[in-house]
Each structure stands twice: as structure tokens, then as C-alpha cells.
Amino acid sequence: MSESLKVISGSDDIAALMHDIGRRARAAARALAITPEGIKTQALNEAAAALRANKAAILAANAEDVAEARRNGQAASYIDRLALDESRVEAIAASVEAVAALPDPVGRTLATFTRPNGLVIERVATPLGVVGVIFESRPNVTADAGALCLKAGNAAILRTGSDSFRSASAIAAAMAFGITAAGLPAEAMQLVPTREREAVGLMLGGLGGNLDVIVPRGGKSLVARVQAEARVPVFAHLDGICHVYVHAAADLAMAQTVVLNAKMRRTGICGAAETLLVDRACAATHLAPLVTMLLDAGCAVRGDAATQAVDARVTPASEEDWRTEYLDAIIAVRVVDGLDDAMAHIDTYGSHHTESILTEDAAAAARFLAEVDSAIVVHNASTQFADGGEFGFGAEIGIATGRMHARGPVGVEQLTSFNYRVHGSGQTRP
């Protein structure tokens, strides 16, 4: 890897470089598609070992990135996402091993049907092909996303943010060492070896048919650009405006526990609740305890008139608040007129990510789960379960809110496609 990290510039050079990366990725994908599970597992375990063995080099590269980011005046939270230490490198290696230990998603028989003419038709999971991952400052994405792609038999083209270029390069070099040690082509996982921004545009264009899907990992502006410009499918969510609806028949104690967790466990993740809807039928008993609890926990509350009446600390919610993903200790609270009004609010203002209803009324829960058009709909549990690990997928490359192919947490199974395998004994079609 390292010899290709020379400075590359000039549009022609970048285009040639990127298309060459695409062609190499396609060739590697063909090899990966028929690689036995044991070799993929070995490659990832060797990669984890190489990450540990190269810890010093990775930390040295990261120190340069961090120093540059400081010189550029980046905020402390940004530096925190960028900075590695020994325990973070160990965590990266461990998560690569965790992916290695997952069941192979390729080759699963998804369905089998026997036809009256004796044909046996199987639908079998296959890799998707070449996955492009465009990320920002978190260098661990290099290893995490690369490992998930490889486990699913896909070649990965990884594009890191400029600020973590040295860290990502050092991690990618270690991964490549492990991958080639297992006999797989180094091109199974390629880090784009240039900081030139033009490379992103070329990836969004699909690299001449050699890029099958793009996964953006980063802030809203990155996701918005990828969704607007990509000529290939995108697995992503733009917003996570998640709602908790406290229905008329909600148990107050459960509602308090779940609402607090949904909002405050971690406020910066996409599954954090951003809007609380309280049914007017239980507002007299449930609204004040919920709002007071949130305020006392350090959460700012922006509410409608009914909510403002509950506590002087509540500030007025504007129309814009219902559309805002705060990713912070802020929540918008509204009183709604029953289940239909709650679902209408979610349909109007939501982002089709994750919504939860709290109720002891099974019929109301059934309607909410059947009718709310979000990737994840939840009854009597926290929205913060919107996570591939919590779903049992082992790990996720992200959460998708589109309706095509992958929806919800995107784990290794969602990084596969399928084909049909027809077993005959000489059948011809009449």
C-alpha cells in the first residue's frame, strides 16, 4: 500500500487512478465471491493481528493527523473522533476479529422451491460486488467497514476524510498485510490513496460500472451530497428524527424509563429520540412527570402550548423543531390527539428511521407497527435499540432508511445479493 501513497494530482491522473482502482476492485470481487469461508476468516484474523503488530506505526501516523487537525483549529469533539490510543487500536483489532467470527453470509440458502416439473430452485446469497465507503474523520471506519465488506465477499473501496488520511492509510496497510497473508488479493480492500476531493465525485459516478453501492459514513452534509449525486445505489440515512409516542394506555413508569433512555442514553446517535409525542388522553397524568424528568436530567425541552404549561423551563417549539435532529440533550414535545394524529405527525415530520409507541393496548401497538412507514418500529422499548449489534447482526456498516435492498441496520447479510440455482434432470420448457 505504502508505495502508492505518493502525491497524486491533476484531474486526468485522478480519474485514471480511480478507474484503475475500480477495475482492480472488480477483479478482486470476482475472486472474493468464490473464496471459502475459512480463507475470509483467516484474512480478517491476520488483519487483526497486523493491526496489533503495527500499533506503533498506526499511533505515529495518527499523531501526525491529530497535530495537523489541531493546527487547523478543529474542535475538541472532532479531535476526539480522530484521535487513537493503544486501547482504541486494540478495540479496532477486536472488532475485526468479531466480524471474522460472524457466520458467513455468502452461500446461505434463502429459499428453496420444488416445481411440479421436478425442478428444484434455490435462492442463494451471493456478494453484492464492489462496495464504496466514503467516511470522514473516524479512522476506525477503515477497518470496521472494510472487514464487513470482506466478510460478505465484497471488494471495498474506502475513501477517508482528509484529516484522517495518515491514520487510515496506516490501518489499511495493516489490513492489506493480513489479507494478502491469507492469500487474498490486496485489492480486496483499497484505500483511495489521495486526498484530492475529486476522487469522491468519481466514486459517486460509479467508476465506470465497477462500483455497485456506496455507503457514506459521516455527517449530514456528506450523506446529503452522496444521496444527491450518486449514480449508484446508496445505503444511508440522512436524518434520524426518531419519535417516542406515549399512547393513552401507556404505563407511566415504563414510559419514564424508556423515554429517558431513548433521549439521554447517548444523545449523539441516530437512534436517539428527538421528539416526544404524548397522547392528550393521558397528558393530565403522564406529561408533567415525563417533562420534569427530562428537564431534571439536563435535557432542554421545547414544547407546544400544553407542554409549556407544565414547567416554566420549557421553551416554545417552532415548526422547525419538529423537523430537527438535535443529536444533543434537547427534545421537542407535543401533545397529540390519539394514535392517528401521532402517526400523521410522524409521517409529516419524521425521517422514516425509528419510532416507538409506548402502550399497554395491543391493538394500538399493532396498528402503529403496521402503519408507520419507518425502517424500525418499536413497541414498548427504546429507540436506541436501532443498531445492528442490538439486532444481533454482529456489527453494522450503517443504518439505511431507503426502501431498496437494505433497510434498517446494514450488517453483513444486507451486504449480500442472491441468485437462483436451478437443479434439473433434463427438463425442457413446454
Add this chain to the structure above:
Amino acid sequence: MSESLKVISGSDDIAALMHDIGRRARAAARALAITPEGIKTQALNEAAAALRANKAAILAANAEDVAEARRNGQAASYIDRLALDESRVEAIAASVEAVAALPDPVGRTLATFTRPNGLVIERVATPLGVVGVIFESRPNVTADAGALCLKAGNAAILRTGSDSFRSASAIAAAMAFGITAAGLPAEAMQLVPTREREAVGLMLGGLGGNLDVIVPRGGKSLVARVQAEARVPVFAHLDGICHVYVHAAADLAMAQTVVLNAKMRRTGICGAAETLLVDRACAATHLAPLVTMLLDAGCAVRGDAATQAVDARVTPASEEDWRTEYLDAIIAVRVVDGLDDAMAHIDTYGSHHTESILTEDAAAAARFLAEVDSAIVVHNASTQFADGGEFGFGAEIGIATGRMHARGPVGVEQLTSFNYRVHGSGQTRP
């Protein structure tokens, strides 16, 4: 429907019209997504009845289309695709009823997993949303594609070719009558009420987010344009360059039967074989009988040197022949050096549609089925089984060769998405 069939022209008008169609489709899709199976079934059965009841109007409209096509000098084969008669209208009605009788693909539980914390997570099939269908001269597509979309809970936006505009309009009017008779919104199935070509470009642009997927139904130039320009996912195949590989261990009698069927049963369908690969190890015994059989059946054979040596009627195959979908009684024949050479040929020249291996060697068949990257791979049966009906899907809207979401025959199940429904009892995330 009929009142909207006035002449519409001017770019602003067309853009406004199409975006309005998109918004109405999205609203209808929301209603369809939660429509019970019985209502959808009733709507389709009412639509079939309306098609029969309006047979005279449909045939009169079709007669005008046919007259115009004749005036425009269209070929006889084109007129045949366009022309309807009583039995064809009856067949259209019957196929709408057949779709009505299929199991509802929406609401199926695709997977269920119980987590250690007691959460029960279901993956449940949901509609895709709004499906755009762009087709050419076959007016029956209006009913067939519209019925499949509705069965899967999707709103459909149907764009017919200019030459079948009157026929498609009459069919759409009958369908709308049935749909509204069942209480569903007429916008569940909208025919684009203008012949202006600009409408196609607007659909390819996605109608401001109100079109989720496009299915082109027609010739290669239509599919190529849609694939090149669409900003939304496309379910399609550009080519069906299907291969039959007669392996060294093929049974000659079976090979003759299957090859004849794969090539000659119907030469104009996408699953028809276009290239025959014969293993050098059995060429001495198998090549001549297969080639002679095809020639005697009226099939032109274009072959490599070994094939030309077999029969004077064989003409030389050029490099271009290996890449050609003849859709006619023509086949390209090549002798290959074993399984790897056959798979390399398919990978180089194929279209990832359907390929068949004929062999009594189970290990060779297993490798072919596992390693050939096509939507459908077949052992010891005809490639002409590449069809949703033959797969047991009831009907298909087309065959897709992309790896995203739908691959192979696209039936009602493939016109669905899914979401996750999480059943809790107060769980919070640690």
C-alpha cells in the same frame, strides 16, 4: 381517466403534470400500504370485470392505434404486438385475475429473532412505494404491470409508448373503474395522460422523490436509456445472452433435447440460448450431433473453426457473435477447454442473465452453479425456464440482472421492501 386525456404540451405543463402525478401516486401508495388483502383482491377482480365489460371500447381504441401504426409504416411484427382482439382482451382480464389470486406479498414475516434481552424483532414485508413502468407497444402491459404493482401494495405510474396510447388509455380507464369500485384511490394506478416524450425524462429524474423504482418493458434502446439516465433504481436486464455449456460428462440425448429447447422453443425471449459452448473433451462425440440437429431445425449456426469443420452449413463466428443477443434462430457455437474456460467465456461475453450446464458430473455442476455470476444458473435444464411463471411466482414484471434488491424474475414478492418491528416490554439499552 378520460377527462384527463386532453392534449397537454409545453414543458412547464408537462413538468407540472408529472410532478402532480408523482404526488398523487405517493398519497395513493400510503393508502395502499395499509389496505387489507381482501380489498386489493376485490380491486383487481373488479378491474378484470371492467376490462371484459369495456371490451368493445378497448378494441375500438386499439383499432385506431393499429390504423395509425399502419399509416406510419410499422412492420407486421410490430403491429402484431400492438393489436388486440377479443381473445387477447380476455387473456388480459384473466391475467389480472391470476394476479388477484396470488398470495398477498405484503405483511409476510420474513424473519423473527428473539434477543437475549427479550426483544422480539420481526422483519416484515412492506410495499416498495411508487413504481414507474415505461413500456412500448404492448398495451397489455398496462394491465399486467399495474396489477402486479397493486398486488404488492405499490402505486403505479405507467407510461405507454406513443403508438399504443389509445389502447393503454382504454385499458387504464377500465382498471381505474375496478380500483375505485373497491374503494381504492384511482391514483393507485395512473397512466401518464400525454404522449409527450418529455414525460419519460421526468420519470427518469424521479419526480421529486415520488418515484421509488423504474421498470422498463421494451426493446434494448429503451432499457439502455433508462439504465443510463434514471436517478432512481431500475429493475431490468439489457441483454439476455444466455449460454448452454455442454460439459465433458454431458449425456448426449439430454443435451440434444435441452439445447434444442433452449434455443428454438421461442427464439425471441430473453431466456433463449444465444451461445452454445461444447467441451473439447466431448466434442468428438457431441459437437456434430448438436450442430446438425440445430441446423436441421432451421437454426443458423455461427461457429469457431472446430464447429465449422463439422458441417458445411456452419458460418464463421466473429468476436461480435459472442456478444450478440440474436433473439432469432441463430446460435453461436464454440468449443471450450473445460469448465474454467467455459466460465471464463461466460464471464467475458455474458450478460449475467441465465446460463445452463449440462453434465452428469455433480462436482462440475456444483462449481458452475456456485461460480457463475448470473441471476439464474441452471443444471441440466433449459435456459427458457428463466421466467417468473416457471419459477412459481405467478407472474413477473420482468427479469432483472442487477444485484440490488431484485435479481432474476421480478414477481410480486420482489416488488416489496421490508421493515423491522420490535416487540418489547419496557426494554432500555444499557
